[in-house]
Amino acid sequence: MTTKRSMVKSLLAAEEASSQVRVQGWVRTKRDSKAFSFVEINDGSCLANIQVIVDATVPGYEASILPLRTGASLEVEGGLVESQGKGQKWEMVAKSVIVHGQADEDYPLQKKGHKAEFLRSIAHLRPRSNLFGCVFRVRSRLAYAVHQFFQQRDFVNVHTPIITASDCEGAGEMFQVKTVSGESGQEGQAKNGEEEFFGKPAFLTVSGQLEGETFACALSNIYTFGPTFRAENSHTTRHASEFWMIEPEMAFCDLEADMSLAEELVKYLVCDVLENCAEDLELFGKFVDKGLMERLHFVRDRSFERVTYTEAVDLLLASEQKFEFPVEYGANLQSEHERYLTEQHFKCPVTVYNYPKEIKPFYMRLNDDDKTVAAMDLLVPGIGEIVGGSQREERLEILRGNMEREGLAEEEYWWYVDLRRYGTVPHAGFGLGFERMLMFVTGVANIRDVIPFPRVPGWAEF
Template sequence: MKIIDIYKEFKKLKKEITVIGRVRSNRQGKAVSFLVLDDGTYAKDLQVVYKPETIGYSQFSETRVGAIVSIKGMIIETPNRPQPFEISATEVILLDNCAEDYPLQKKEHTLEYLREIPQLRARAKTFQSTFRIRSSAAFAIHEYFIKQNFVYMNTPIITENDAEGAGEAFVVTTRKDAKYDQDFFGKKASLTVSGQLNAEAMAQSFNSVYTFGPTFRAENSHTNKHASEFWMVEPEIAFADLVKDIEIIEGLVKHVIDYVLKNNLEDLKYCESFYEEGLIERLQKMSNDNFEQVTYKEAIDILVEASKKINFEESNIKFGMDLSTEHERYICEKHFAKPVFVTNYPKEIKSFYMKLNDDGITVAATDLLVPGIGELVGGSQREDSYDKLIERCNELKINPEDLKWYIDLRKFGYFKSAGFGLGFERLVMYLTGAKNIRDVIPFPRTPKNLLF
């Protein structure tokens, strides 16, 4: 049996059971010995009691932390102890011992040290809880969209377009001379920075679609929330405006939180003890709160007023600036103390595909800012005017011919569309309280870091 199933059913299990797991500790005594076992399925370990007369007892004198063992025995309820039950073993078998230099001995290890051994760190309770929450969050995302009748789409990983126009894409090539016309695809290709443009085309056929896959940014950033390879959730909704976009964003985030609170409570308790005191209460509050909404101009006014009392690192606050993380966090953590949608950003600091508002200055865009993270989601209504989209490309020195297939969608019965991108790792950071994106990805890819 798996440990998670034993915890769920221990009151009903009246027969001898067998469990295989990894040794966390093995404390031997003359009359009775205690073994703590983990199999990765649950936040709580399994305590096993065995005595000298237990079958296989002689093998266990040299059983080390990290060894794989098989235990057969009966469940004994222990209502007056920290654990509700333990296994009284009738048989203990050492399946495979662990080397003495096993890096994860029974002591505290720093997160920095564990990042150097990602092939082993998932055996630590912190990362087991983190990655189980990550798995549940991914399932909840799919569940939400499928229930909303979205169609799941896989967009290309290798592409010829840079959807964000930032020029921070990884080139994919078989050549050393940059003669891309002679390359595998006959043109310059790169790893995708976003599946949005492709998803937008699919939404015009299916009404509502979403992608959920890896994206890549060749951005030389060393912050605690940037990675070179990360996962993005990118829905696209045809015939929708920014109001509908915001509705879908809030519904998705709350659904994921509710799912994790229901299905990963023990993991959240462990993350709360390790990462962030009050984590569960914070998530419950976010699930029950109505998210705030302000315009970018209103956000700037709030920051200008706050700067009279607070020394922001970026103190030259004015309309047209790109909000930094400290500004975003002040707005959602201090001023409103809840998640906040900021809307109608200046067009100069947003992407070419966002719909120009009637003022000709701002675009119908939104960022969802959440306490502890800052920006979690970025979305917009897409520009539906063929002429305005061409004009925006020219303004940003993007060759319209390179995006002809995308721009031409406006000529073939487009109407309007809206969508957003949610950084999955940032969501997992928010759910777990983790402070560094490197700790919510099994094998992180960051500048100068390609260990495996």
């Protein structure tokens, strides 16, 4: 009868010694002594490794333990004992070791720090590094916390389609979905024949919002959480071609409540990660972003600021700050303006709302001043926009007017318009960029380093 596997995390948290435990994992580092070796094993369950003492008398020592290199996979059975050395409370003394796979000499991960750029080129191995192990454990926890937040509030999770035929809302360039010729499709050629697979052109979704609205107008409070695709040729640290987005939509809801939910969500996620990912966050605070913990505590403890677009412009004009782009009413706030507000002026997350209608899309609700729409952006230090949302235009005639002005054919959106014909309700929602949130809570500066296999223009490796 083999001993049940223990994860490194639980062994390191042990209350007492144990005569027989079993770990399985990968060698992070090994140091040889005359009569024994120290092998540090990591299994991804936590940041820390467990140190294993392998005595020269263990069967196979010379043949298979001594030659072990960083990256090799193995399985150890033995006792869990209090460590004689400094630096760790518990360590293992091996009775038997099975080497599943030695690592070739050219295993690229070293114990020393690598540049993010290099690690991206070995995306299949980088989760074995300390930093990326932490990033993806936190990513998993953050995703869980998102569901928890909404489920606790009785929001219904809706799986909106990834393939869509509505060139929706003009929210950016789209990828088209086509069939390919040949058995394997390796040629990448569009299939012969005029017929579209779906009967009309189809695309990868840029937002689940419009579909989300239909479900909110039935189930009241819903949220989506899934992949989103944008074909923009963006080359920045916060844009990717494929990313995940969370989009709640609430019926009988105005902008005020919408903003409150967004702020509550951001705060909830920060608190959850602080509570449940302490060890990982410590690494980020030490090696990635010195100011991280202070910022997260700040977000947890203080309330967010709120200003209207007009107030924000006034603040920027009065700031006497030199901007590359001028600040003016009616124009979109530039990245540098947003960052000034959240990083310099308020030094905390800020929600900017009520934007001029001219710079916002057709579905946002017109305010009574006839000049602004009930839109909002939540800005955070270091990232900029993390949430974008609005109250939706629920009045049929005004929506039609907006669509006509923007040259959108009503036939294409007939089902969206229908919502305003059959029991329309005030409703609102927003989109939270999952990766941007992850960047915010980890301090990792590049979106490509919080996505397992990032897709950006010119790069779809792995």
